[in-house]
Amino acid sequence: MATVPLLSDEELSPRAxxxxxxxxxxxxxxxxxxxxxxxAHDEAALEATWAQLSAVMAPGALDPLVKEMIYVAVSTANGCSYCVHSHTAAAKAKGMSEAMHAELIRVIGAAMMTNGMVTALQVPVDEVFDV
Amino acid sequence: MATVPLLSDEELSPRAxxxxxxxxxxxxxxxxxxxxxxxAHDEAALEATWAQLSAVMAPGALDPLVKEMIYVAVSTANGCSYCVHSHTAAAKAKGMSEAMHAELIRVIGAAMMTNGMVTALQVPVDEVFDV
Amino acid sequence: MATVPLLSDEELSPRAxxxxxxxxxxxxxxxxxxxxxxxAHDEAALEATWAQLSAVMAPGALDPLVKEMIYVAVSTANGCSYCVHSHTAAAKAKGMSEAMHAELIRVIGAAMMTNGMVTALQVPVDEVFDV
Amino acid sequence: MATVPLLSDEELSPRAxxxxxxxxxxxxxxxxxxxxxxxAHDEAALEATWAQLSAVMAPGALDPLVKEMIYVAVSTANGCSYCVHSHTAAAKAKGMSEAMHAELIRVIGAAMMTNGMVTALQVPVDEVFDV
Amino acid sequence: MATVPLLSDEELSPRAxxxxxxxxxxxxxxxxxxxxxxxAHDEAALEATWAQLSAVMAPGALDPLVKEMIYVAVSTANGCSYCVHSHTAAAKAKGMSEAMHAELIRVIGAAMMTNGMVTALQVPVDEVFDV
Amino acid sequence: MATVPLLSDEELSPRAxxxxxxxxxxxxxxxxxxxxxxxAHDEAALEATWAQLSAVMAPGALDPLVKEMIYVAVSTANGCSYCVHSHTAAAKAKGMSEAMHAELIRVIGAAMMTNGMVTALQVPVDEVFDV
Structure with a gap:
């Protein structure tokens, strides 16, 4: 169940x-x-969000598959089930193999692990990391 | 300041x-x-963590630079400053250009944005995403 | 499914x-x-939580509807589905219109986005923000 | 320290x-x-982010001060120190009194508390919350 | 629904x-x-994860029940429903009474609450906490 | 720097x-x-928070040291540096040894890791976990 109605094609405004x-x-x-x-009930948000995602996820210095895997990583850390599902599906559609998916999950797991250890240890940032 | 002492080379046990x-x-x-x-004060954790990161971050189906960018993405979503710094530095060392870094940040931003919108909307998972 | 039984009215202790x-x-x-x-199975927690929420969510310097929208915002960032549902319903009951709901979602999305960008960029706090 | 250089006015491109x-x-x-x-080193992101924030934070169905408080709430839950500082300052500039600030903090605290309790209890969503 | 197939006993490789x-x-x-x-579809991850969890959750300076409750606490803050369920069940299997469970939930709630208040207040770390 | 002034003893109201x-x-x-x-500038919150923490962290079915470690675990997952510092100090004051601290950190790391893997895999809850 959503907190707003999901619009069918018939219910869309011309702008949506x-x-x-x-x-x-x-x-x-x-x-x-x-x-x-x-x-779709908020036309301005619908337009702006689609425009932003189209631009951000387009091929550039990073290829679209890498971008989808980064998207899955963020969505996982934020605990967004829907986003994990939809962007995992998008990554598969863009060529993510089972082996790539497995490695993505292991990197996410390792990052989560050291994020927790570093925060519990409150490790100070090394001066060498300063740009 | 850390919650444990940082060990200098002179303070390391032989195993560390x-x-x-x-x-x-x-x-x-x-x-x-x-x-x-x-x-370094917890030799078993030191050994195990290094072994795990070495294995997970090694070249495989994904290349090491992609893995570092995924690491940055997770660390950002978890708000781990140290991890963002150290893995951004590692990504740069492995060839992340300014343009790639800029796109990484935009993808993270877009993912965070839709994570929030999706969760506020409580969008139900589409059946087509079922594997 | 919950990790504890949900109590019906018949199962409540007099204190609950x-x-x-x-x-x-x-x-x-x-x-x-x-x-x-x-x-309800933890009477002390039930009493204390109801007392706290009643006090915190009462009209004050902020009106109750604003408080409910803040509650939705926090619950969204924490990924608590139940809380998003219950406090979105509460906000609607207190007068949140569709337009207000749509703006709430857009503000949450924008905040999530810049939270991610700022953390990935590790922007230092401006001195002028010091109180 | 940031992961990118902060640009002074003299270093800006004409577009920035x-x-x-x-x-x-x-x-x-x-x-x-x-x-x-x-x-500022990523002109496209700079333009798009300013355009988005200007539109989202403008007066609408919600007033700008309410939007800033919602922004603080999200930023707090995400642990973004910079964002908490900058948007608390913005909220004060838009009229948030000490009393309003104090209530904002109490609502955030209460929401975080019940977010945790609800998730630990895994409370199922009531059917009545379905739109 | 998962993003990978769940393997039955008949589908396991010898190593899994x-x-x-x-x-x-x-x-x-x-x-x-x-x-x-x-x-189970990623044999190396399956082996490594089981080995790590077996080692980390074994009796040591902390007893296994305390470890399970810490696990529930982390999983709750991260909003991982599955993890809350499985580790709450594990904690019960290792002797967590209803009273202990109730206190665990109250401590999690209190910690979440002050985490939010502290972050909104941006409280500076006391010098005395430096090790 | 905090978003509110820190009060010295001389600045406290009688109630604070x-x-x-x-x-x-x-x-x-x-x-x-x-x-x-x-x-301290919000007397009602000061009183209520102290009363709640005193009650929740008191000896009960769980001993105070275990409660402090659970507090550190939640604070770590939420990325609250101040809270990690203050409750690690409190745990040490209540008897947490170096070995216990080391195990706490490893359990937190393992939990973060599997939280991420489970969420990325979107593992469905086993029916047996239903209470």
């Missing part, structure tokens, strides 16, 4: 429908996942 | 000194950062 | 029943949500 | 300088805080 | 089956919980 | 001074740490 059309075109599929349906 | 030697050899530098000095 | 009566009177409804039923 | 000019005009002060100086 | 046998022997039960079934 | 006297008596030392000095 235009964003859905852009999502479908960019992804090459008719499927639009629930995040966008939950956001 | 052996781990420090391995760290120096693997990294090709005499510098050993404070995390290991804080952990 | 008194707290439930106070909750019902304060809220003007017979409905008592699951948080209190899960807490 | 234009954003700084917009920040100064909107805030009515010559002071530009470190977040923007850390972000 | 050996770890499952070790888990069953150590715990004195045929039941193997889903975490291990989700991890 | 009474709480400080109670803290000194309970702890058997004249030292009062900064958390209470930051909270």
């Amino acid at each position: 429908a235009a964003v859905f059309a852009a999502i479908r075109k960019a992804r090459g599929t008719d499927f639009v996942n629930n995040f966008w349906r939950a956001l | 000194a052996a781990v420090f030697a391995a760290i120096r050899k693997a990294r090709g530098t005499d510098f050993v950062n404070n995390f290991w000095r804080a952990l | 029943a008194a707290v439930f009566a106070a909750i019902r009177k304060a809220r003007g409804t017979d409905f008592v949500n699951n948080f209190w039923r899960a807490l | 300088a234009a954003v700084f000019a917009a920040i100064r005009k909107a805030r009515g002060t010559d002071f530009v805080n470190n977040f923007w100086r850390a972000l | 089956a050996a770890v499952f046998a070790a888990i069953r022997k150590a715990r004195g039960t045929d039941f193997v919980n889903n975490f291990w079934r989700a991890l | 001074a009474a709480v400080f006297a109670a803290i000194r008596k309970a702890r058997g030392t004249d030292f009062v740490n900064n958390f209470w000095r930051a909270l």
Whole structure:
């Protein structure tokens, strides 16, 4: 259950429908996942969020698959189940193999572990790390 | 200030000194950062942690630079300042350019943003994400 | 599923029943949500938590609706689904409109985003912020 | 210390300088805080972030002071020291009194407390919360 | 739904089956919980994780029940539902009474509360805490 | 730097001074740490927080040292540096040995690690964990 209604295609305003059309075109599929349906009642947020994600996740100095794995890492640390699911699926769609997925999970686990140890130890930052 | 004393090279037990030697050899530098000095009073944890990180961060299906960026992403979401500093430095040492760093930060920001929106909206997981 | 049994009205001790009566009177409804039923097996915690929440969430320098939205914001950042649901419902009951809800979600998203960027950048606190 | 250099006014590109000019005009002060100086090396992110924050934090269904307090709440739960400092300062500048600040802190504390209790208890969401 | 398939006993590789046998022997039960079934597709991670948990959670300077309660505390703060469930069950199996469980929850709640207040107040660390 | 002024003994109101006297008596030392000095401007919160912590951290089904270690665990996962410092100091004052501290840190690290792996894997809760 969500805290807002999820909008079906029929319930979209013209402005929201235009964003859905852009999502479908960019992804090459008719499927639009629930995040966008939950956001569709706030047209300005829908437009701005889609524009931002399209720009940020596009190929650049980092390739899109690496970006999706970074997204999964952040979502995991924040405990966002939906985000872990949707971005793991996106990473798989962009070529993440089982071996890559397994390594991603081990890096996340190792990072979480030392994050905890470092914070419990309150390790001071080495001067050499200063830029 | 740390919650335990940071050990200098002179204060290391032979077992801890052996781990420090391995760290120096693997990294090709005499510098050993404070995390290991804080952990050095617990030889078993020092050995196990170094062994785990060496294995997890080694080249595999993912390259070491990608792993460092994933590490930074997790550390950021967990708010571990020391970890952000040390793994950003490690990523730079492994070839992260300014442009890559800038994109890493933008992906982290976008992920944090939608993590928050998704959780506030309590978006239900789409059935299609089921493996 | 909870890690403790949820108590029905019939299972309450007299001391827990008194707290439930106070909750019902304060809220003007017979409905008592699951948080209190899960807490009801620890009478001291039940009493103390109800007393604290009643005091903290009462009208004061901030109005109760603003307090509920702050509560939703904290609960979102902590990833507590139940809390997001219950306090979003409470905020709606206290007058949060759809437009207010939409803005709340956008502020949460923006804050999460810059929290991540600031932490990844390790921005030093400006001296001017010192009180 | 930051993970990127903080840019002084003299080091800004024309595009970044234009954003700084917009920040100064909107805030009515010559002071530009470190977040923007850390972000200034990535012009696209600087522009997009300022545009987003300007839109999200503007008066709307919620007033700007309420938005700043929500921002502080999220930043606190995420443990972002810089963000707590900068948005507490912004909230004070927009009229947050000592009494309002004190209540904000108590609501944050209460929310964190019940977030923890609810998660430890794994309280199931009441059906009545379904929209 | 998980992001990887959960392996049944019949689907285990010989190397994964050996770890499952070790888990069953150590715990004195045929039941193997889903975490291990989700991890079983990555034999190296399965072996390493079981070895680490066996070592860390063994009796030592702290008794195993105390360790389980610490585990629940961390898992709660991180919002990991599965971990709260599995380690609460483990703590009960190791002797955690209802009264101990109730106190655990109250300590977690109090810690979360003051964590939030301290972070919102940005309290500087007292010099006396320096080791 | 804090977001509120820290009050010296001379600046306390009579009501705040009474709480400080109670803290000194309970702890058997004249030292009062900064958390209470930051909270002292909000007398009601000062009284309520001291009363709650005194009750929650008192000996009960769990002994006070165990409670302090649980407090450190939660504070670590939440990334609250001040809280890690103050409650590690409190745990040491109540008898936490170096060996116990080392094990505490390893349990925290292991819990953080599996929290991350479980969340990335989205492991479903086993039916047997249902109470």
